[in-house]
Amino acid sequence: MRAKTTRRRRSSKETESALLKAAEVVFGDKGYVDATVDEIVDYTGISRGTFYIYFENKEDIFRKLLDLVVDDILKSARAASAGSHRDRIEFANRHYFEAMQRNRKILKALLQIANFNPEFSAVYGELRSRFITRIERDLRRKIGQGVVRPLDTRLTSYALGLMIESIAYAWLVTGYEPWSETFELEAMVKEVTDLWCAAVFVGGAEHQAPEQTPQLARLAAQTAD
Numbered sequence: 001m002r003a004k005t006t007r008r009r010r011s012s013k014e015t016e017s018a019l020l021k022a023a024e025v026v027f028g029d030k031g032y033v034d035a036t037v038d039e040i041v042d043y044t045g046i047s048r049g050t051f052y053i054y055f056e057n058k059e060d061i062f063r064k065l066l067d068l069v070v071d072d073i074l075k076s077a078r079a080a081s082a083g084s085h086r087d088r089i090e091f092a093n094r095h096y097f098e099a100m101q102r103n104r105k106i107l108k109a110l111l112q113i114a115n116f117n118p119e120f121s122a123v124y125g126e127l128r129s130r131f132i133t134r135i136e137r138d139l140r141r142k143i144g145q146g147v148v149r150p151l152d153t154r155l156t157s158y159a160l161g162l163m164i165e166s167i168a169y170a171w172l173v174t175g176y177e178p179w180s181e182t183f184e185l186e187a188m189v190k191e192v193t194d195l196w197c198a199a200v201f202v203g204g205a206e207h208q209a210p211e212q213t214p215q216l217a218r219l220a221a222q223t224a225d
Helices: 012-034 037-044 048-054 058-076 085-102 104-114 118-145 153-173 185-200 214-224
Strands: none
Touching: 012 037, 012 048, 012 058, 012 104, 037 048, 037 058, 058 085, 058 104, 058 118, 085 104, 085 153, 085 185, 104 118, 104 153, 118 153, 153 185
């Protein structure tokens, strides 16, 4: 189905954006292998020649689309700036799941091509690595604040990151559910957040706001003096 076009001349940025949005629809519906440049330009009403001003080929536009997907997922998974430690982790987990669900069709297309294209396989590896690295930095900071018990931050961030990512991918991207009933998003978010907090926090510390931690409270008092 061709998208509606407008008589107004598109700007360069609008043209590129229109092509990327069309690519998202086509790759999402057809998968990477069966999608074609002709279908992408037909969806927008933009000429094939114009397509090649912005993108080298199908692989190039898919790569740029994946960059947008990775940014969307990582930005969505940032912790909230208010609430307790647990509130902020729960916020980040919820938005990570929602972003994976929102981008599930493109991620499925990525899975299709990643098996025989190392470059695309590396894209998902980058997403995973950046997510785990962010968790590791947060754990080190919280250990310094005295709210997370002494632990191996690399091993723990690896375990926590893959728990979240693997559940999101299996459940929200591939649709895997081992039982007949469908999981509820909020129930899953609560469960994984409970597991996360139980694994790392000193008893009850997850219910404190970061500014209530003993080390930060002492620092604030010293600054006030």
